[in-house]
Amino acid sequence: MSIVGLAFLLCGVLTSLILSAVLLVSQRRSRMNLWLSIVSGMSGLWTLGITLFLVHPDPDMSPWYVRGYYLAAIMIPFALYYFLHYFPYAIAFSRVEQSLVIFLLVLVSGAILTPGILLDIVPSGSGAKVHLYDFGYALYIAIFLFLALGSLFLALSSYKKVRRRGEVALARQARGILVIAVMALTGGMIFNLFLPALGNYELIWAGPPFAAIFATYIFYVIIQQGMFDVRAALARTVAYILLLVVAVSLYAAVLFASSEILFPDTKISRTQLIFYMAMAVVLMISARPLRRALDRFTHSVFYRSDYDSQKTLQEITKITASEIELRQLVRRSVNVLCQSIQPEYGSLFIFSSSGKTYHYGKNMSGKRMHHRYRRQLSIVEDRLGELPQLIRSNDLVSLEERKMLDGADAAVVVQLTLRGEHLGVLFLGERKSGERYNDDDMRLLRLATDELALAVQNALRFEEIQKFNQRLRDEVSRATRDLRRSNKQLHQLDEVKNDFLSIASHQLRTPLTSIKGYISMVLDGDAGEVTTAQRKLLQEAFISSQRMVALIEDFLNLSRLQTGRFSIDCQPTSIEAIVKEEVDILRNNATNRSLTLQVVIGKNIPEAMLIDKSKIRQVVMNLVDNAIYYSTPGKRIQVRLSREGGDVRFVVHDKGIGVPKSEQARLFTRFYRAGNAREKRPDGTGVGLYLAKRVIDEHGGSVIFRSTEGEGSTFGFILPIRLPDSDLKKSKKEKSS
Template identity: 50%
Template structure:
């Protein structure tokens, strides 16, 4: 039997398994499933290579060493298979104790395999196919441990298959079942050729185990690639980078060091100085390994990803869009355009959640105009698992099987959550890339980096749209309110006109009988109806004063009506204002005395005998000021009425020591129908028109109102009239 085909077969199986294992371990997505599948495949490759070396050895000691080592690597392969079954397709919880026990058992098996007089008692070199003399007790323990790891892996895979089948995930169930079938074939073949036959002393067929193991490795790699667990292109690029670094270090650095050393040191035997030179040169060049590896990584990735986007350029374009746009539709349209142009997904589905509970949905479907129904229901499908997912995640990276199954039902390859201070702003779903490649680490880094910017831009866009909608609604409401206000104002004008007309008619109708009442009371007081005693006279005076106040009140209402209808006008005639004020003081003195108040009248300066005034209206003002002072003063107080001349003006004031006017009410005191709160308590029957009319009357005369007050201390009410404007007769004065 020729050995060369066997050598080629085993060497191919070993090298390919080692390459696949190295690629799995060098993958940038360092996950448990990648690590343990890499350990398992590396163990298989090392097992095949050491078996080949054992078969080719001519030295019994080296053959024994190779035999011990390939038995140890077989345990590594079985231990990797056991841990792989804990990760695929459903991650299983493993307690710390169980993990420590499994590591201890694996370490024991390796120790048994490599120990002197362990599994291998001695190796015999036959010239064609070597053989091993086994230590049966240790070999049985070794088989027990090896078989235990394999059996545990089978059990885990079967349990995973049942679990996956219950969830109706046909794709995963089929893959797990095929792995179980393939593994079963490998285990049966390996057990027969590499356990049972050697147990019987037959080593001629041990070379048949590695090809079966390689078949299992190939199918396992296919499963990892189809599920996106393993990025072939990235791994190959990374591996090429490492190979390039190794080549440069071995070839170029050696040539540099030994070339320079050969030119400097020409002696055949290197002395201490030469050795120090070589050592120093090696240390100096080793410092450049890091930058060299970075450079070669960039070169290899640029070669393997030469059609991909420039990360920094895309990020700059995206930042420009989010910084310059504020309107929501423009932010979404332009930002998605940048991402779609870079990543080229089959579709992008974008859900935005507003603060009012509404959800907006945007879709960019690059394969056609029709949007599949499931793209419109993606958020509904995954809403219950979003809290369990990272902000940016590949669906294939989700370790929890049930969660991954739900995410796969959405049809998305990548899910990106947009969060602002923990608040969900939106969710992005990316379909598979149109070039058929999985999303790389650079793609995920791009999406993770842009997610925060997009979340803020979307939130600002939502706020901007809310402000626009609010402004529009506000304009509509203001327009509606303005129309309603105009209508209400028109109605109020009509009501006011009716009220003024009623006041005018009522005042005219009331004034006529009151004039008769005053006349008859005056006749009785004059004795025309017979003698009047003092008590009767006092009562009649009170009735006369009340009727006079009623006449004044009616006159106020008539003047109010005239003001509203534009018929208010002064009837100015030469009048003796001093006599008029004296008459009003004398009329109201009895009222003041009845309230135990002292009413004083003081005149000063050169007073005109006659001026042009509307005596009737001005009399109402004087009476109103004095009457208010009487009613709002405390018993035992004093009211001072003063009339004088100052700076060309006739000045009239009424000063009391009554309740005063609160400071908060002073600004509105001369408004129509307004009364201060303390005045309403003191005199509930007031109308609030007296001061309003007083200001109008004085203003029509060209004068000014005089007012000052301190709450609880008293008030001063009065007016000043310009004598020059009223044509005062300066030659006739009192």
């Protein structure tokens, strides 16, 4: 055997046996710890047997080594199967299941220990060799696989269960146990089950390390779960090992000294020496378990219904502190109380603030279950107020009340109340032992239900908050869906509106341009002499057509803005000429409304600057036209164009109706019109000022606006002067000269 293999085996022995000792001396009443200790201990003994057989294949001792490690190997899946019935949650054993597993273990143990059925040791050149019998070994493999697959099934079921309950950390550990168990069992079966069946015994040293890794990982999981104090457990383990060593040494010393005195001529063989040492260990180990077995027997005879009330309260406290979900809280609490007091059944009703009643039962199965439930529900709905908070049926004076509880099979009734609020009621049946509920039992129930009442109230509040949050999320989701649907419809309508504006504007602009042209030709005399009265009418028609063309242009620009086709085409243009032309066009309209239109042109206005001629003309026309329409007759409107440094400033000041202060912030938004403007001029569109601001912004300028309701307004803009290249060179020459 190689040094590497021997090192692996020795590490496996030490690891497994130390873990087994730690688990054995810590929380010895925990069945989970007990079975895990057996798994680890059997792994150590299995590894030890393989090590002794490989290192010292003596024909006399090899049968003990081989039968020992085969027996320890079958105990590993057996103990693992029992361990997984307690981790992470206890799973009930059926009698059939227990009987079958124990029968299989006894059967395979008998096959191992009986020569000629499973194996025999035959001498070989190197010392000893294992001979396996086909039928016996096939039986061994079948039982091993049955226990191993059963263990893996339990591990998988436990993982799915904790995952469904949302316990992320525990689910991760259960998954790890499942994976490590598959790895360990697979490695052990390959190297120590199947290869020996094929006659290959050279690699049996490779299986035990897998079992050591598995035991180590489960030990780590238990530590993570906080199931015992590691430092205290290690201290007890060291003390236990020292006690064992001292006791065995003393026993051996006394035994050998006595033998030398009593039998001085008798020579002790090596086999006898090993036997004496083994007996010392067995006697030492069996002393305390025997004492515990006797303690359990006397306790079951004289204190069969006794329990630790302090421990029960601690468990209830732990549950109420860790559980917020109502179902788990009451289920676990009722289970703890029933396990301690041992009633025939436990039945708990919980009352929610919404008027619902929840029911949780323990051991409620049987023929009388439905009858018992109906009677208890009747008491809850109609008669609960007549009973004290905590009462035994035997203590009731009223015969009617006693019959009422007897009809519901209730020996004890405990109401869960907190600051006057009724949260629930607990019904308990007679104790399984036949004894009456004593004062200690009632004290425990009062303290436990007081603590449970507070936890139930918190759980109910938490449940209400969760339902409210869910309802709120549903309402928000529904409202969001409605808003998205409405928003989509609005977008569709907006697109239809934009298409309509674009199409209608283009279709209207062509005939209006023709009408405007023909009116201009008539005014110029192309159709003959025009009288004064006719000229006045034609001029009104021309101005109206001009305004209609401007309005259509506004709608076209608005459509271009919505579709992303709005652009500024800057060309060298005289802004002074634009202002004068637009004022001349609108002067007749102002005169007809008894308004004075005054134009003031400042000095140093550039002859040409880079602007979009048509769009600036539209802005000037809109601002002057608005001043005319919203001014009071007899007032004066002043239009001023001036230069301020590197900017051109254009303002229109009127003495009109003004803009209310509360509506000024929204005045330049699309389709918005102030309330007094809608009354003054119902036919307005609300796009002129919006487009004016967009045009000025695209030119890099800013809008001027000041207004006082009832006193008038000032509208205008400031544009940065950008000169054409030729004018720019000319301006630089003039400055240098």
